[in-house]
Amino acid sequence: DIQMTQSPSTLSASVGDRVTITCRASQSISTWLAWYQQKPGTAPKLLMYKVSSLESGAPSRFSGSGSGTEFTLTISSLQPDDFATYYCQQYNSYPWTFGQGTKVEIK
Amino acid sequence: EVQLVESGGALVQPGGSLRLSCGASGFTFSTYEMDWVRQAPGKGPEWISKISSSGNTIYYADSVKGRFTISRDNPKNSMYLQMNSLRVEDTAVYYCARDRDSQGFLDSWGQGTPVTVSS
Numbered sequence: 001d002i003q004m005t006q007s008p009s010t011l012s013a014s015v016g017d018r019v020t021i022t023c024r025a026s027q028s029i030s031t032w033l034a035w036y037q038q039k040p041g042t043a044p045k046l047l048m049y050k051v052s053s054l055e056s057g058a059p060s061r062f063s064g065s066g067s068g069t070e071f072t073l074t075i076s077s078l079q080p081d082d083f084a085t086y087y088c089q090q091y092n093s094y095p096w097t098f099g100q101g102t103k104v105e106i107k
Numbered sequence: 108e109v110q111l112v113e114s115g116g117a118l119v120q121p122g123g124s125l126r127l128s129c130g131a132s133g134f135t136f137s138t139y140e141m142d143w144v145r146q147a148p149g150k151g152p153e154w155i156s157k158i159s160s161s162g163n164t165i166y167y168a169d170s171v172k173g174r175f176t177i178s179r180d181n182p183k184n185s186m187y188l189q190m191n192s193l194r195v196e197d198t199a200v201y202y203c204a205r206d207r208d209s210q211g212f213l214d215s216w217g218q219g220t221p222v223t224v225s226s
Contacts, residue, residue, distance in 0.1 A: 001169075034212035036152075043202055043216035044152055055214070087151055091211025095168045096154040 002026050002090050006099035012107040019075040021102045023088035028068045032092040035064060035073045038101075039084045047086075048073065078104070109133040109215045111203050116220030119193055127188040127220060129203030134215075137181040140206040142213060143188050145199035145222075153199070157206065158186065171197075193224045 003026035013019050023033065031051045036044035046055045051071060052064040061076040075082055083106055088099040115127040129141070143156045156177040157166045165177055176189040186203055200221050204213035 032211060036213075043204075043219055044213075045216070046212060046214045049207075049210070049212040049214075089152075089154075089212065094157075094166050096211065098151045098153065100151045 001095055002029060002093060002097050004088055004090055004097050004099040006086075006088060006102045008102060009100065010103045010105060012105045013078050014107045015078055015080060017078045017107075019078050019082075019104060021073045021086055021104075023066075023071045023073070023099050025069045025071075025090055025092075029090040029092035031067050032090055033064075033066070033071050034089045034091065035062075036087045036089065036098075037082075037084045038087065044087060075104075109205065111205065111215055111217035113201060113203050113217040113220035116201060116222045118223045118225065120226050121193060121195055121224055123193050123224070124189070124191045125193065125222060127190065127201055127203075127222075129186040129188075129217060131184045131186070131203075131205075134205070136184040140209050141179065141186045142204045142206055143175075143177060143186075144202045144204055144213065144216075145197075146202070146219075147196075147199040150199075152202075156188065160209075190222070193222075195224050198222060198224050 005024045007022045035048040038044040048064045063074045085101045085103045110132045112130045144152050146152045155168045158177045174192045179186040200219040202219045203217045205215040207214040
């Protein structure tokens with residue numbers, strides 16, 4: 001199975017900060033990577049797919065980059081609605097796997 | 108509007124069985140691959156199974172293979188997860204999710220149904 005490792009596990013930041021979350025795959029997944037946002041008590045919500053394609057309705061302050069085994073999700077200017085947990089997911093090969101999550105907290 | 112609604116979650120003893128349902132609306136269900144994903148308390152999501160639009164192709168995670176069975180009824184716009192030989196480690200919120208255009212990422216999720224396996 002492909003292991004997905006996110007860093008950091010927790011990130012403390014302020015409104016307006018630029019935030020970067022890293023996701024590493026244990027083997028190459030090309031660009032078959034998605035990012036999800038999850039708030040407490042709700043289902044994950046698709047943010048980005050194929051590394052850098054922004055899901056319809058997602059704010060343009062979110063961007064993604066990377067290929068192969070290293071990927072990043074960047075929030076250009078953190079907004080109050082962005083405090084949540086973020087997960088990466090590879091869909092290069094079965095079983096699809098998710099990272100363990102990065103919780104973005106208010107500093 | 109796409110809607111996915113899970114049901115059937117409950118408290119069950121180890122070794123027991125449960126059948127989850129997922130009702131879909133707002134899209135042409137019969138043309139989409141569908142998935143089950145679970146999330147244990149405090150953990151990240153875990154993909155557990157996928158079924159093709161026709162139901163002919165199915166995948167499982169090793170953690171549930173041989174114990175869980177995914178199925179769908181397209182005329183009823185519904186998907187199911189039959190869970191047998193349940194273990195304590197199967198305790199989680201179970202989500203059904205839609206795979207956009209069979210690409211592999213999940214663009215719509217239900218609200219989830221909780222399954223607790225405990226004696």
